[in-house]
Amino acid sequence: MISLTSLAFVSMALFSIGAIGVISRRNIFVIYMSLEMMLNGINLFLVTFARYHFNMDPQVITIMVIAIAAAEAAIFLSVIILLFRSKKSLDTDVFTTLTQGEKS
Amino acid sequence: MVDLLFIGLSLLAIGGALAMIVYANPMYSALGVLISMLSVAGIFALLNATFLFMVQIIVYAGAIMTLILFILMFLNIREEDLPNEPNKFKLIALGAVIMIPLNVLVLKAVAKLPSKDMLLVNSDFGDIGPIGMVLYNNWLVAFELVSILLLVALIGAVVLAKKRTRRVKHVGEVS
Numbered sequence: 001m002i003s004l005t006s007l008a009f010v011s012m013a014l015f016s017i018g019a020i021g022v023i024s025r026r027n028i029f030v031i032y033m034s035l036e037m038m039l040n041g042i043n044l045f046l047v048t049f050a051r052y053h054f055n056m057d058p059q060v061i062t063i064m065v066i067a068i069a070a071a072e073a074a075i076f077l078s079v080i081i082l083l084f085r086s087k088k089s090l091d092t093d094v095f096t097t098l099t100q101g102e103k104s
Numbered sequence: 105m106v107d108l109l110f111i112g113l114s115l116l117a118i119g120g121a122l123a124m125i126v127y128a129n130p131m132y133s134a135l136g137v138l139i140s141m142l143s144v145a146g147i148f149a150l151l152n153a154t155f156l157f158m159v160q161i162i163v164y165a166g167a168i169m170t171l172i173l174f175i176l177m178f179l180n181i182r183e184e185d186l187p188n189e190p191n192k193f194k195l196i197a198l199g200a201v202i203m204i205p206l207n208v209l210v211l212k213a214v215a216k217l218p219s220k221d222m223l224l225v226n227s228d229f230g231d232i233g234p235i236g237m238v239l240y241n242n243w244l245v246a247f248e249l250v251s252i253l254l255l256v257a258l259i260g261a262v263v264l265a266k267k268r269t270r271r272v273k274h275v276g277e278v279s
């Protein structure tokens with residue numbers, strides 16, 4: 001049961017659910033957690049193939065991905081705090097100040 | 105036994121991810137993500153990646169998700185701050201329609217590979233010592249770049265936090 005295909009199914013399911021969360025939700029916190037979920041699915045895929053080929057390089061790449069996710073968390077969460085303080089909302093449709101439309 | 109463990113951890117991981125995109129309250133979403141991350145850590149342990157199992161629990165579940173939960177409680181989000189998402193489930197169905205062909209493609213490609221035994225082995229594969237050797241021999245440049253990236257993120261977070269305190273001080277002077 002613990003085969004390559006089932007592990008690939010679990011990791012692709014996590015990645016797909018993350019992508020669906022990014023395109024379907026409007027809450028900016030949920031979008032950020034969906035990004036984390038996509039990174040998690042890719043990590044699981046890498047570790048699966050590390051075990052399959054008995055090679056340790058994918059595990060090192062996974063450590064790099066986790067470090068980059070930690071750096072991303074610091075910046076993203078401080079930006080979310082600034083946005084929430086200025087607009088009092090978590091809706092991504094509110095943060096349109098930089099677009100060119102007639103909406104102010 | 106290992107198979108049952110794997111099935112349970114996989115169901116928990118996928119269920120937590122589904123709870124993340126279904127619930128409207130971000131607090132429940134964060135708890136679902138926490139369950140999913142811990143289950144993925146368990147699957148790492150089943151795949152002989154003992155060091156990554158620890159790193160996943162400490163960094164993802166311990167640091168990142170705790171930071172997210174802390175900020176969710178710190179912002180004190182009420183019901184009216186949440187965006188109303190009337191056609192959330194329609195968009196989820198649309199996203200599933202987009203993502204299912206990609207999944208079928210990848211799973212067909214993976215199923216063509218020759219099957220190997222993926223059970224636990226009694227060796228030092230995935231221990232901290234061999235991973236350190238690979239990290240410092242083959243991936244030294246990437247390791248240094250990641251350390252510079254963490255430094256830049258630290259400085260960026262300090263700069264973003266500093267701008268806010270200056271504005272607060274300015275408001276205090278006016279009043």
